Amino acid sequence: MAGQVRAAGDLRVWPMVALLALVVLLNFVDRGAIGIAAPLMQQSLGLSATRFGLAVSAFFWTYGLTQPFIGALADRWSAARLLSLAVALWACATLFTGLANGLAMLVGLRLLLGLGEAALFPSTAKLIAAHVPVERRGLANAMIATGLALGPALGTMAGGMILARHGWRPVFFWFGAATLVWLVPWALIGRQMNRATAGKAVEPPSPMRDLLRRPGLWLMGVAHALANYGFFFVLIWLPLYLVKSRGLPIPTMTVLATMTYGMQALASLGWGQLADALVRRGGEPSRVKRRLCVVAELGSVAGIAGVALAQGTTGLCAALLVTGLFLGCLPTMVYALGQLHAGPRDAAGWVGVQNAIGSVSGIVGPVVTGAIVDATGSFNGAFAFAAAVSAAGAAMFAWGLPERSV
Template sequence: MATKEAGRASGARITWVVVLIALSVLLNYVDRGAIGVAAPLMKDDLQLSATGFGVAVSAFFWVYAPACLFVGWLCDRFCVYRVFALGVTIWAVSTALTGFVGGLASLVLLRLFLGLGESIAFPGSSKIFAAEVPAERRGIANASVSAALAFGPALGVLFGGAILGEWGWRAVFWVFGLVTLLWLIPWQVAAAPLRAQSIAAPPAERVSMARLLRIPTLWRMGLVHFLSNYGFYFLLAWLPLYLVGTRGYSIGEMTVLTTLSFTTQGVVALGAGWLSDHMVARGSHEGELRRWLMIAGQLATASAIAGIAVADGAAMLALWLVVAGIGTGLIATNLFAIGQIFAGPRAAGSWVGVQNALGNISGIVGPVITGLIVDYLGGYGWAFASAAALSALGALLWWTIIPDIREIET
């Protein structure tokens, strides 16, 4: 772990880097979720079926998931700060160009490039956090990213909904892409002194990908990551379309309801990060604490997805959306922190790259499964049921198959 005494960077410098990483993840989920915000108008304008829309959402993950493997490897061997900037550039340009698409083929192509660029976010941030952030601050560092992960969709829906209603769906992508490009300016300033002080592992200390892939715990983490992601991605991609197309809410009402859930997620993520750091500093076992927070998050998410499907009226729907925010907030704060614990500073980029790649297979198969269910089974009922069941299964597996959470000898 890098410290000021080791000559890596001052606490103030790393704080600014953590803030900018959190901001990048916020923009990451604004841009990633833009397709869901634009869906009520874009789907009809481009004449997409539910299955076609599901394919477009899924296309992001065709590249994103495998790219996480390669990007994690890059982060452990080269300057993570430069790799991070390159990834942001690719995804920002891809977002802006999506505003010019004319059909499914061009939409899928740009979703592929978006996935390539956005694959830097979690391997890159985990590499920096594992190397630079002490254990008693790991919770709040990851919570800042987790809160951004939630506030990104919330702000994306809030501002994207306003842009959608005023200027149409194409402007959503133009504005979001431009704002992300502007992030590169403060990043270049904040990271400049750090680029010369590489936190890449020396050649003699590097952990090969083949060695990592022989660790059973990594595969188990990939499985529970898949189940943790499934419910969140289901809500992120399909909730706006479901609320407008099936429940009959206006775009304005959809914006308020969806923003409520993501805002709750962000607040809970920050609170859980602060509380977990406080408890670790007072002597709690960090690994077991984070395991039980994951179990609670999975159960809350499963209950909320089931509740949304049967909610009668806006008040009950809002209540279940708050519960969904609580569940996903607990999950997001601890999911990558646990991966960082298992990997340690030497292998954090590669470990989280593999874990995130396996976990995001849910993003490949989930949207297509949901689209097929909606098109061929006549509604969202079975889609909600399957998402709730998989989230509940995640709680069980976090309890039963994940071993003692501590750094693994690599």
Template sequence: MCRTGAGREHCAALRAVLLSAGEDSGMDERRGRQAGVWLTLLLGALVLLNYVDRGALGIAAPKLKHELDLTPYAFGLAVSAFAWIYAPAQFAVGWLADRFCVYRLIAAGLALWALATLLTGFVSGLAMLVALRVILGVGEGVAFPAASKIIARHVAPEHRGIANGTVAAALAWGPALGTFAGGLLLASVGWRAIFWVFGGVTLLWLVPWLIASRPHWSDRASRAGDSVPVRTVMREPTPWLLGIGHFCNTYGFFFLLAWLPLYLVEARGLSIGTMTGMATAVYLVQGAGALLWGWGSDALVRRGWPEGRLRKGLLSFYQLSLAAAIVGAALATSTATLFGWLLLAGAVGGIGGANSYALAQIYAGPRAAGSWVGILNGVGNCSGIVGPILTGWLVGRHGGDFHVAFYASAGIVGFGALWWWLALPPVEPVAAAVEPGIPSAAAVE
């Protein structure tokens, strides 16, 4: 990754991010430098694997749906089962990330979701598929509250965009890698191999993580005494407002992640090979865009732009653009036009993955970032419960026609553009989240 020109620039930016932030725990500079780089890169790999495994069901859908004899509604039910526990678990995981060792929490969660992915290759019916999707949701729930906890602890405000952009790029490249590899497996050896290969590869991540994180299992920042009481965070209205905006953000993303392969093959009549290439290209563009949007927003912050207003504006721009792209894709009359609209969705998609978490990190500060992102993700990922069932019902009701489902998705995403800009209070650290003895920073709006 660091050998190409773009890769070298990105790795250099990552190192600048991590070295500028310092270490809350008072570790010496050399230890902090080495730990920061490796842990951040491994968190990027964690999120990449998270979305490889999460999107596996959508990739397998063209063959899995027929072999298991699933109706559109039943398939939507299986997709949504992931979020039945993933969304509410975010509240608990955020609290755990602020009070206990976040490094061990991540390892346990990944091991659980990797096993659930692997076992999905053995399912024989809807009930078993739903049960394993629920277990997958429990395991994957650790990723974003834990990653935000670490970013809030180590990253300075002027580098917050590239740090979260790294996670957002992994969030997009996970589906890209999963779609490409899964599509090849689907076409050559069938859908079950997708889950066996993806689950096994994910388990291998534990080896470097345990090596890199083990020295930090007793860090001061991981101890309960340094966290903000969860009841204090729950009484704050702002994380709930962020969660509503994130619901609109994730609704559009999950709609495309879960339904795009099936839509391209069944509704548009594309081959599995063409579907794989098209969807992979969209996610590659989204990942590259996440890094560029993160780098660009940091550059503007360093030039004196108000960070809060900038990140809110980017989120509103993103959701308006995504809503337009979803409508455009539904109305496209040719494969080339459809691909163009999907590329637009990918080009702006990286904004949503980075800036919603960055706003939560600004409000929360290092001590409460896990709990705040837990609420943000908990409310936001309810779209993963509502969206697949609603989409499956709409597609089934209209005889396999996806148009109404596309319009519903665009409407929810477009509402989010207004919400980010109008509903949030001034973006500044909340007093309860600031380190003891350090006054709250001035507003960054």
């Protein structure tokens, strides 16, 4: 395919992937800051669990709805330049969240954050599909998924320390400023990638209406939504659950949540390497990744249920580690499957639509969880619902997806 760099060791490719992994890390630091700040922020702003869930959900209104359009733009324009503009927008939205004085302002800033972050995965998918050979995309996507998991891990560790010492507002100030710094090295890498592809013929992407007629895209979107539910549930609610329901002090919450996300990050690399090894041994790439997703969803059911049922600290730690282990697989495989089905020419548009459908879990899930907690006074029902959604995800990956896009 024109414009694709075939050599796995090409020095232009892996620095690009490393910076993409870093910005995904920063993305989830910024996205998850509201969960880290929740134990103090919710009380400071006078938000019930349902209203807090609404504020969290607002991010996904723009994040989900705009991704198909942004994905189509990334297929036709420079994905590297588009990503730069998006990062600047979401970093500023994060920084100004530290000034929020009520629900309305918080929702508005979450909408801007979602708009900026909407460009991340379509642009990342386009750049990986265009520059990384298929037999190395497991590793490339695992690096992205590692950033996805390390973001909550490092964000929780750093944010928890800031929260305990300085309150919730500085969490957003520091996180937003750190993301703006990323733009400096990306400006250098982006120019190198543009020079590497300058003058090469590029096959035009499919019209969006043709993409939307492909059943495989809609099925992948549903699978993505089911895979997302457990991940978002843990990312958004774990700090608040550990402090409010388990009665843990903020420093202990920080350690346990960081441990969970750290396990997810390490597991992402392992799952990606396993997928690449199985493909090199002759496994059909789509089948390999689907089967790993089935294993991961079933493991997530066990982990999420274990967190709710664990009695002591040791049992809670074990359940959290199991949850992180299996959640680490899903982002790696889900995005790799989207890239496989789409091909390099349509990767951004496809992943934009797929991720938009996947964002339904982010729109609905926080509100559902908040409503269950307010209605019952407990997280038990919310944990049961999250486990049930993960079980449905296992069934979808096992029987609901085609081997290739149709």
